[in-house]
Amino acid sequence: MELSRRALLSSVGTAGTVAVAGCLDFAAGEGPQGPSGEIDELxxxxxxxxxxxxxxxxxxxxxxxxxxxxEVRFELALQGAEKTYGSDLRVVLRCLDQDVDVEIASDEHIAIQRRTAAGWQDVRGTTDGSEATYPDDTKTVGSGGGYTWSLTLREEPVADTLSTVDLEVCPALGVGTHRFVYWGLPGDVAIGRQFEIIG
Known part of the structure; x- marks a missing residue:
């Protein structure tokens, strides 16, 4: 797989470390170009x-x-709840219980959503109208195990978070309330954290 086509690439040690790829340089002073504030829908x-x-x-x-x-506990930690366009979003998922082995889905089972009046909507989508599929890979984790994601908050890195299909971010990222959700826990359990893009 081409490094430039994915933002989420590898799992290392007890917590997977996800490399960021596909980052483009942007002009000084360039900020989010998408809709700002409270919006009806994307x-x-x-x-x-x-x-x-x-x-x-x-x-x-x-x-x-x-x-x-x-009843196995997982925690999702977010480094900083206020982010600027182009900054890094670092998220860590870890198992909190001792003496357990739990099978979780791949690190690509994530959603990156924007809050709208119509509800939470993913900022990403397919470019040809097709439905996205997700990898069947699983990982067994014990105490302290999980994943780490590091994602640059620009359109291309956010789009390059799924290896099975080409995605785009549309409209562009904007100032407002977002959330990162991992939905690969057993029993279709999801866990997420909100963050603000502030400019």
Whole structure:
């Protein structure tokens, strides 16, 4: 797989470390070009664009700690809740329980969403109208195990977060409330954290 086509690449040690790729230099002073503030919904002018569906239940999607059906605790930590366009979003998922082995889905089972009046909507979508598929890979983790994501908040790196299909961000990222959700825990349990793009 080409390094330039993915932002999420490798798992290392007990917590997967995800490399950032596809970053483009941007002119000094360039900020978010998308809609700002409270918006009705995300709209894309490209008729072939198909926004990614939400594949997890809303309940628990913004909790700091989540429990699997077997009562195994996971935590999602976010480094800084206020971000500027072009800065790095660092997120860490880890298992909090001792003496457990839990199978979780790949690190690509994530959503990057914007809050709108119509609800949470993924900022990403397919470019040809097709439905996205996700890798079947799994990982067994114990205490302290999980994933680490480091994602540059620009359109190309955010789009390059799924290896199975080409995605785009449409419209462009804008100032407003967003969230990062991992939905690969057992029992379709999701865990997420909100963050603000402030300029």
């Amino acid at each position: 709209r894309c002018s490209d008729d072939s664009f198909r926004r990614l569906d939400q594949r997890f239940p809303e309940e628990g999607a913004t909790y700091v700690t989540a429990y699997t059906p077997d």
